[in-house]
Amino acid sequence: MYKFDEIVDRSNTSSIKWDPEILLENFGVEDCLPLWVADMDFEVAPAIKEALVKVAEHGVYGYSGTTKHMDAFMNWVERRFDWAIQSEWLLNTPGVVTAFNVAIQTYTRPGDQVIIQRPVYYPFTDAIVNNGRRVSSNSLILNNEGRYEIDFEDFEKRAKDPNTTMFLLCSPHNPVSRLWTKEELSKMMQICKDNNVLVVSDEIHADFVMPGYTHYPAATLGKTYLDNVITLMAPSKTFNLAGMQLSYVVISDEVKRQQFARTLEQSSIGIVNRFVFESAIAAYNDSEDWLEAVLEYIHANYNYVRDYFKKELPKITIHELEATYLVWMDFRSLDLTLEELSEVIFKDAKVGLDGGDWFGPEGEGFMRMNLACPREIIEKACEAIVTGVKKVK
Numbered sequence: 001m002y003k004f005d006e007i008v009d010r011s012n013t014s015s016i017k018w019d020p021e022i023l024l025e026n027f028g029v030e031d032c033l034p035l036w037v038a039d040m041d042f043e044v045a046p047a048i049k050e051a052l053v054k055v056a057e058h059g060v061y062g063y064s065g066t067t068k069h070m071d072a073f074m075n076w077v078e079r080r081f082d083w084a085i086q087s088e089w090l091l092n093t094p095g096v097v098t099a100f101n102v103a104i105q106t107y108t109r110p111g112d113q114v115i116i117q118r119p120v121y122y123p124f125t126d127a128i129v130n131n132g133r134r135v136s137s138n139s140l141i142l143n144n145e146g147r148y149e150i151d152f153e154d155f156e157k158r159a160k161d162p163n164t165t166m167f168l169l170c171s172p173h174n175p176v177s178r179l180w181t182k183e184e185l186s187k188m189m190q191i192c193k194d195n196n197v198l199v200v201s202d203e204i205h206a207d208f209v210m211p212g213y214t215h216y217p218a219a220t221l222g223k224t225y226l227d228n229v230i231t232l233m234a235p236s237k238t239f240n241l242a243g244m245q246l247s248y249v250v251i252s253d254e255v256k257r258q259q260f261a262r263t264l265e266q267s268s269i270g271i272v273n274r275f276v277f278e279s280a281i282a283a284y285n286d287s288e289d290w291l292e293a294v295l296e297y298i299h300a301n302y303n304y305v306r307d308y309f310k311k312e313l314p315k316i317t318i319h320e321l322e323a324t325y326l327v328w329m330d331f332r333s334l335d336l337t338l339e340e341l342s343e344v345i346f347k348d349a350k351v352g353l354d355g356g357d358w359f360g361p362e363g364e365g366f367m368r369m370n371l372a373c374p375r376e377i378i379e380k381a382c383e384a385i386v387t388g389v390k391k392v393k
């Protein structure tokens with residue numbers, strides 16, 4: 001019913017992912033196949049496009065404001081995660097990255113330590129460093145079965161450090177695609193609660209969960225955790241609306257919510273764009289079957305990648321896709337230096353992937369591939385990578 005196989009030409013649309021100059025800057029070639037930045041090459045759900053066309057055709061674009069999209073979001077969260085959010089708990093920011101920067105500015109002081117779990121989405125590190133705070137990396141451990149785990153002993157040690165005031169959680173985790181279990185999340189929430197460490201839970205990928213897995217919002221795992229967790233969610237990854245810039249910040253604790261709102265007011269950060277409201281309403285109210293269909297398509301893309309490498313180049317390990325549309329690939333057994341690996345993948349194979357090292361030194365030797373594109377592009381990229389690697393190994 002949806003045409004996910006169709007290639008939509010994104011050239012000359014100001015797309016960061018496809019811009020030749022940006023590709024040249026990042027990968028040293030301007031004509032590589034871009035499977036990096038986390039947006040999708042698919043057209044949005046029909047209801048969203050219709051809603052946006054309607055706003056565009058109206059022709060008047062003055063200041064706007066509504067709470068209708070809040071209702072749509074709350075219904076969605078209740079339906080999908082069985083979490084009844086109260087409307088007064090909600091604030092908006094133009095994006096999740098803005099939200100966690102504001103959280104750092106609001107609840108921590110310069111010099112404080114913020115725990116993150118590298119390799120992790122690189123704007124986490126940037127937000128901490130740019131605000132003059134310090135990174136405390138509870139680096140993930142890769143176990144013998146090739147699955148990432150949390151080093152709880154180290155986590156607790158870091159949480160107990162009096163200089164640590166915040167934990168920035170990535171749940172589900174980008175880039176390693178772990179969907180944290182109830183037990184793992186509860187354990188982290190308890191340690192943070194016991195040590196007075198505020199949790200900011202980035203759950204932007206919460207809707208992108210693969211068959212057999214379940215996402216639990218961290219704040220819902222115990223009554224005593226709720227007021228110690230700031231939850232960040234958004235329609236941007238779920239419905240391919242990143243360019244709309246909207247995120248929901250859930251803060252049940254009134255004092256904390258007022259503090260966050262104050263920081264927003266200090267820079268007059270708000271959302272007044274009607275395209276944003278209408279697209280979010282159409283997404284949450286009328287696009288659920290599109291999401292189910294895109295999840296299925298992406299899961300099949302993942303199976304294709306996993307099977308292709310298993311057959312053609314088993315030395316490259318494709319990690320399990322538990323959540324997100326980003327697959328984590330392990331090239332370490334090729335024994336290439338970081339420069340050699342980048343040369344092979346970016347310049348020789350001409351495939352633009354996120355370098356694993358972008359997510360912290362723990363990611364060196366890995367790469368992250370974006371699976372949210374037509375199968376034909378995935379096939380071309382896989383073939384180019386295998387051909388490129390076989391030339392040197």
Ligand SMILES: Cc1ncc(COP(=O)(O)O)c(C=O)c1O
Nearest residue numbers: 038095096097098121174202204
């Ligand atoms: C974990 C995570 N947080 C935040 C974002 C971006 O959020 P936004 O575009 O809403 O600022 C991404 C995008 O890839 C992400 O993976």
